[in-house]
Amino acid sequence: MPRARTAEEVQEFRDKLCAVATRRFAALGYEGVTIRALAAEAGCSPMTPYNYFKDKEEIFAAVRAAAFERLADACEVAAATAPDDPRRADVLARAYLNFAVSEPDAYKIMFELSQPDEAAYPAVVRQVERCRRFMMQPTEILVREGILEGDPEKLSQMFWAGIHGVIVLHMAGKLVSGSSVEELYAMMVTTLTRGARGPRFHDIERALASGLSTG
Incomplete structure (x- = not known):
């Protein structure tokens, strides 16, 4: 009778397979x-992955x-370093940009055009929503304080x-x-x-002048 796998062994294999899957x-x-x-590529039999994942769709969802989650974690850390609201938006955007540049394979998969129904995987939905909140939060603050004007959700989108477009152009050379x-x-x-x-845009202009747009 095969030995039962420990939780650590299960996670170790899942992580290994997901790393391979990210590249592929x-x-x-x-x-x-x-x-x-x-x-x-993972060095196991063709049937082994089925002991850890239901199918390819579930592997793809786990990778995404x-x-x-890593992107949301990076944004969370970055947000805590922002000295004020005008700079928070830039700090978060730069954390996003740095993640995409440092993890291009992961970023491509996150926005893969051909992908299974996201709603079927709560873990994906949860982490996407975390990222969305980080992108929304600074815009909501800036609109509320009169620094920017418009619908916060549409502005954040x-x-x-814009950030996504810059990243895609960079990745495509x-x-x-x-x-x-x-x-x-x-x-x-x-x-x-x-x-x-x-009406209070001068507040963010001072931030821009002191390094908001140049890091």
Whole structure:
């Protein structure tokens, strides 16, 4: 009779397989990956992964949940370092940018266009919502204090879309020659922020002048 696996052994194998899956999914997309290929790279039999995951969809969900969790954790740590509300938005955005640049494979998988129904995996939904709250929080504060003007949720989506676009261009090698991802990010944030300025926008302008857009 096979020996029962300990919780630590189960988690160790799940982590190992997810690391392999992260590389494979990022390189080949969801449709291009098979459990047989994952097992081969992980050095186990084709049936072993089924002892830990129901199917490929569950592996993909586990990889995405873990990636969003790491991003949310990075945002949480960054938020605690912000000296004031105007800088909190920039600190969070930079934490997001740094995560994407340092973990490009994970980032690609997080926003894979072809993916299973997210709602079927509560762990994914929970971590995505954590990230969304971090992206929403500073915008809500800035609008409430009159620094920015507009619908907080739509503004946060606009900034998120801008940051994501800069990251995707960087990953695709499509940035204008001579410009860095950090430079384009700074220009994008400055331009969008000024376009949504509120009656107390001078507060964030002082923050911009003291280093908000240049780090």
